[in-house]
Amino acid sequence: MTSRRRVPDEVMVLADGSIQPDLFGATDAELARRAHAERVREQFEGRARTLPGGAAVVWVAPYDTIGARTGERRPGWRCWLCGGVEANEYVLGLRHGLHAGDPEVLTRTRCRLQDRMQDRDTDGAMGGPR
Ligand SMILES: [Zn+2]
Numbered sequence: 638m639t640s641r642r643r644v645p646d647e648v649m650v651l652a653d654g655s656i657q658p659d660l661f662g663a664t665d666a667e668l669a670r671r672a673h674a675e676r677v678r679e680q681f682e683g684r685a686r687t688l689p690g691g692a693a694v695v696w697v698a699p700y701d702t703i704g705a706r707t708g709e710r711r712p713g714w715r716c717w718l719c720g721g722v723e724a725n726e727y728v729l730g731l732r733h734g735l736h737a738g739d740p741e742v743l744t745r746t747r748c749r750l751q752d753r754m755q756d757r758d759t760d761g762a763m764g765g766p767r
Pocket of ligand 1: 716717718719720733748749751
């Protein structure tokens with residue numbers, strides 16, 4: 638075989654440089670999983686770091702926080718489902734439930750904030766579901 642493909646760390650390379658045969662398809666499956674994760678990561682960052690027009694997402698500090706002064710502008714992370722902008726990827730994951738490591742993140746149709754808003758609207762504070 639003349640094609641070069643990346644060899645995962647788990648693959649056993651023998652002393653003569655040959656690779657242990659992938660008898661059960663585990664290597665191919667792992668390579669496919671990693672390639673999918675890489676594509677998801679790229680699309681995730683494309684959606685979260687740029688606005689639909691292509692401009693970079695900007696986060697404006699609402700108050701003195703995480704090393705930023707009130708009103709300071711920094712590159713931000715945007716929830717493409719509700720439009721909320723967060724200071725970093727970690728907070729985007731916490732508040733909106735969008736994690737780059739989630740292989741299904743791009744297929745989600747609602748974020749965690751939207752779910753909470755709907756729960757609040759349908760549960761009601763006193764009377765239960767309407
Ligand atoms: Zn959101």
